[in-house]
Amino acid sequence: MIPEMVVSVELMLQSWKNHLEKEIEVFEEFRLLSADIISRTAFGSNYLEGKNIFDMKVKYSNITRMNIFKSRFPSISKIWKTSDEIEADKLLSIIHKSVMDIIKKREEKVKLGEIDNYGADFLGLLLQAYHDVDENRRILVEDLIDECKTFYIVGQEPINFLLSWTVLLLAIHTDWQEKAREEVIELFGHQNPHPDDLSKLNIVTMIINEALRLYPPAVGFPRKCDSELRLGKFILPANIHLFISNLVAHHDPGIWGDDAHLFNPERFSGGVAKATSNNVAAYFPFGFGPRTCVGFNFATMGAKIVLMMILQRYRFTLSPAYVHSPVVHFVLYPQHGIQVILHSLKSEEGPS
Numbered sequence: 001m002i003p004e005m006v007v008s009v010e011l012m013l014q015s016w017k018n019h020l021e022k023e024i025e026v027f028e029e030f031r032l033l034s035a036d037i038i039s040r041t042a043f044g045s046n047y048l049e050g051k052n053i054f055d056m057k058v059k060y061s062n063i064t065r066m067n068i069f070k071s072r073f074p075s076i077s078k079i080w081k082t083s084d085e086i087e088a089d090k091l092l093s094i095i096h097k098s099v100m101d102i103i104k105k106r107e108e109k110v111k112l113g114e115i116d117n118y119g120a121d122f123l124g125l126l127l128q129a130y131h132d133v134d135e136n137r138r139i140l141v142e143d144l145i146d147e148c149k150t151f152y153i154v155g156q157e158p159i160n161f162l163l164s165w166t167v168l169l170l171a172i173h174t175d176w177q178e179k180a181r182e183e184v185i186e187l188f189g190h191q192n193p194h195p196d197d198l199s200k201l202n203i204v205t206m207i208i209n210e211a212l213r214l215y216p217p218a219v220g221f222p223r224k225c226d227s228e229l230r231l232g233k234f235i236l237p238a239n240i241h242l243f244i245s246n247l248v249a250h251h252d253p254g255i256w257g258d259d260a261h262l263f264n265p266e267r268f269s270g271g272v273a274k275a276t277s278n279n280v281a282a283y284f285p286f287g288f289g290p291r292t293c294v295g296f297n298f299a300t301m302g303a304k305i306v307l308m309m310i311l312q313r314y315r316f317t318l319s320p321a322y323v324h325s326p327v328v329h330f331v332l333y334p335q336h337g338i339q340v341i342l343h344s345l346k347s348e349e350g351p352s
């Protein structure tokens, strides 16, 4: 998986050479990059092949965000749909068809003998499970399609957001950018990432944790009480809808101290458990409990690889054009993008 990620990042960084000492808008750069990473690592293709899915997904996410807090009577929704619901259904069926095309293409290659097996990426593993000779272990075609759609739909955006906010913070706090670069160069020199050594990136991990605290890409998640329950001093009636916000918990001075709103990766120097005094409800950028994020490792590993490869090649500072406007629409994104200025490293030793 790491080699595919490295290819995606190298392609992006190649084009960054044209932006030296100029401004670059990284939110859009990371949107394309994260889409390419998902396509390559999970589906053995590239951004262009999955482009239709990503384009439809952006439109679908916008509609979902606009409607997330609107109440609907379930029985009415079955017989009458709003124009947004009709559009959302249309988009989902296009995504469905595009995913089917990618699945069929891989199956066809095996059938024609162009490749020996379905492959070891996410799609390959799902196809093996779908074609399993043991009927009891075989997954249904609906599951196969749903899993692919989920990966495309929920995987790309949060990586894009995490990288963007982290680069913003490092563009402002250049002392931490320098510390991170020193760590990367000390561990990897100018070599590409190696899986065994990624876990040694302490400073980079502290920075990512702090970025996820201040700017959690998924600001919370909805829940519904099945039955009446007690939550601390509250009694919650059955069927009540809740929104559990990590954004609020992550900025609570009662938990994080008076500098809760400031960027201070040092607070994670002893790890997450120490920073939160073992309070699991204090820090949960990836959720918690049975529905915790399954992409946690994929996302953090991807973020580390991208950051370290940027740090090996460029210094960056905040552009005067940047306007700070984080917007919450279920996810937390920079409304006007994130503009930074790229500088070459003084030593000029970075990989080409």
Ligand code: HEM
Pocket: 150, 151, 154, 155, 156, 158, 159, 162, 216, 217, 218, 220, 221, 222, 284, 285, 286, 287, 288, 290, 291, 292, 293, 294, 295, 296, 298, 299
């Ligand atoms: C920085 C990156 C990411 C963040 C902050 C994030 C955050 C979250 C959060 C908060 C949840 C819990 C939602 C809930 O409890 O209702 C979640 C669930 C999930 N995430 Fe992520 N995610 C990230 C990356 C990814 C990636 C890269 C993938 C897949 C490639 C992924 C796949 C999923 C899936 C499938 C679930 C649903 C799990 C379930 O309901 O059983 N996530 N994520």
